[in-house]
Amino acid sequence: MRLSTRGRYGLKAMYQLAIHYGEGPIPLKNIADKQNLSENYLEQLVSVLRKEGLLNSVRGAQGGYMLSKAPMDITVGDILRILEGDMAPADCVTDGDFECENEENCVTKTVWIKIRDSIDEVIDSITLQDMLDKRQENDENTPVD
Amino acid sequence: MRLSTRGRYGLKAMYQLAIHYGEGPIPLKNIADKQNLSENYLEQLVSVLRKEGLLNSVRGAQGGYMLSKAPMDITVGDILRILEGDMAPADCVTDGDFECENEENCVTKTVWIKIRDSIDEVIDSITLQDMLDKRQENDENTPVD
DNA sequence: AGAATACCAAGCGAAATGGTTGGGATTAAA
DNA sequence: TTTAATCCCAACCATTTCGCTTGGTATTCT
Numbered sequence: 001m002r003l004s005t006r007g008r009y010g011l012k013a014m015y016q017l018a019i020h021y022g023e024g025p026i027p028l029k030n031i032a033d034k035q036n037l038s039e040n041y042l043e044q045l046v047s048v049l050r051k052e053g054l055l056n057s058v059r060g061a062q063g064g065y066m067l068s069k070a071p072m073d074i075t076v077g078d079i080l081r082i083l084e085g086d087m088a089p090a091d092c093v094t095d096g097d098f099e100c101e102n103e104e105n106c107v108t109k110t111v112w113i114k115i116r117d118s119i120d121e122v123i124d125s126i127t128l129q130d131m132l133d134k135r136q137e138n139d140e141n142t143p144v145d
Numbered sequence: 146m147r148l149s150t151r152g153r154y155g156l157k158a159m160y161q162l163a164i165h166y167g168e169g170p171i172p173l174k175n176i177a178d179k180q181n182l183s184e185n186y187l188e189q190l191v192s193v194l195r196k197e198g199l200l201n202s203v204r205g206a207q208g209g210y211m212l213s214k215a216p217m218d219i220t221v222g223d224i225l226r227i228l229e230g231d232m233a234p235a236d237c238v239t240d241g242d243f244e245c246e247n248e249e250n251c252v253t254k255t256v257w258i259k260i261r262d263s264i265d266e267v268i269d270s271i272t273l274q275d276m277l278d279k280r281q282e283n284d285e286n287t288p289v290d
Numbered sequence: 291a292g293a294a295t296a297c298c299a300a301g302c303g304a305a306a307t308g309g310t311t312g313g314g315a316t317t318a319a320a
Numbered sequence: 321t322t323t324a325a326t327c328c329c330a331a332c333c334a335t336t337t338c339g340c341t342t343g344g345t346a347t348t349c350t
Contacts, residue, residue, distance in 0.1 A: 001264075004308085007146075027325080028326080040310065040311080041309050041310080044309090047327090059316045060325070061317055087146055090148060110276075111268075115268065121263065123256075134255055149337090174295085185341065186339065186340050186341080188298095189298095192296090192297070204295065205348025205349060206292095206293065206349040206350070208347085210296085
């Protein structure tokens with residue numbers, strides 16, 4: 001039950017933008033280079049994050065992307081849900097209108113609900129600011145990238 | 146981040162076998178019919194569960210499968226890990242020997258660890274017996290299938 | 291003998307994944 | 321005013337994974 005690269009790269013990119021929050025627009029190329037990702041592919045992910053309101057962009061030379069809100073106001077859950085969809089282990093426990101037959105007597109469904117809820121609790125409780133704080137804990141010599 | 150049908154069908158099958166624990170071998174056809182799954186496909190999953198020691202089988206007419214242990218001694222985690230592999234959101238937090246560069250300074254990894262651990266806690270704490278108990282809670286008229 | 295079962299390996303179409311390609315529009319700087 | 325940097329967009333593509341199906345063989349009960 002892995003995340004796809006969408007969620008993983010997306011979080012990396014948002015983290016990288018959080019590091020430079022308040023510095024004006026950061027070009028995608030910088031982010032892709034730092035995190036060692038394909039710029040063209042990352043573009044697709046970032047485009048979705050912008051449309052969903054997590055990022056602002058500035059076009060043209062010296063342009064780039066920046067967080068639309070402070071790092072403490074963006075959670076990992078915000079990012080992952082946009083790029084990966086509901087963090088649900090089965091379709092029957094998504095927000096959507098999917099339904100399986102015999103819903104009431106389905107005991108496995110109760111298991112999927114517990115898994116989903118525990119994931120939600122984790123990802124909704126971690127903000128980009130938390131990640132920035134963690135970064136400084138990690139190593140006094142953490143390079144400012 | 147959905148489970149595949151392997152994990153979902155596998156848990157359904159194991160639950161069905163738990164319902165009939167102590168009644169001798171249950172043919173795969175019964176299980177497939179009850180849970181509305183392809184018998185041939187289910188066979189592949191069940192075969193793995195047997196090789197990993199969760200099931201015993203009896204060949205020939207009147208044969209079938211049965212749990213190798215009491216329902217209270219088999220967890221959802223046992224089943225899902227066999228059929229889905231590690232319940233880790235990213236390769237870098239599996240039990241395997243995968244490693245990414247810049248491991249020490251990778252803040253996103255700490256996020257994946259928290260997600261993984263919270264999933265583990267849920268699936269390792271639910272046994273098949275818990276599911277049987279839940280079933281009886283659900284409805285006084287729960288049919289014995 | 292015949293039917294019911296487990297066991298096994300290979301194949302296979304459809305979908306998802308993880309990109310790449312090729313452009314266009316906008317803007318700052320030279 | 322040109323040029324380079326950048327965002328923006330849509331289409332395409334190779335590979336892998338998924339969710340089975342097919343076609344058998346071996347075993348055991350009746």
